Amino acid sequence: MDNQTLLEHTQELRIWIEEAYEQYQKGKAEEEYPTYDFYTDIQPAVVKFDKKMEAWLTAAISFIHQAKPRYLHQEQLEAVQENGKEVVLQSYFGKQHAPRVKNLVESVIYTMNLLIEEIKKRS
Template sequence: MYEQLEKLTKQLLKYNDDILQIAEQTDWDGGQPDFFKTVKPFADEVKQTADEWKKEALAWIRSAGPKYVHPQQMEALAENIEKIAIEAFYPAAKRQRMKQFHQSIEYTLLLVSDRLKKGNNEKRLSR
């Protein structure tokens, strides 16, 4: 039932890891990327996925009412991943801050993934 949300959650987990790798690479390179060729296309892709994910996640929360998952978390996650998708390309962004955002985003995405799996398992068992 929530296949699209599962797919988008996996995609955001990948983006989240990609963002951390970009930040680490940027620290090593120290160069400035081309905003319109590199930063903007990646940030737009992340934003589009995050917006779609947030819409699906909020609908899921309303219909399934998963434990310990709240609309505010979905809003914050979408905002944070969009923010760090841009900041990762610039060495001025603090590495510690990037890691904190990465961990927070990963925690919420894994929580959603876990609750989706539990919801699917409960539905299969009740049949």
């Protein structure tokens, strides 16, 4: 994956995380959390997210091994994958406490923004 494609994928995934967080907040604001069907709503969304995230992670790790940015490491990118998946899941269930989900979102977006800056420096 070239740098421009990685940049686009990173921006798409960041938007996806932001939208999942908005969905989580809307659900928390309502009296009763909306119900979703596991097989028609949740599973397809998580599988799609996993596939995109897996391709992104491979390309992002490859990029940081080549570019060797000072403040961005493989462990952070792997955490983005795990935390991003947690945010997407919580957007449907809303069982985690709001501060925990907010921290996950902020962590994911912060790391993705670092990656975006590094890619732009080298484009």
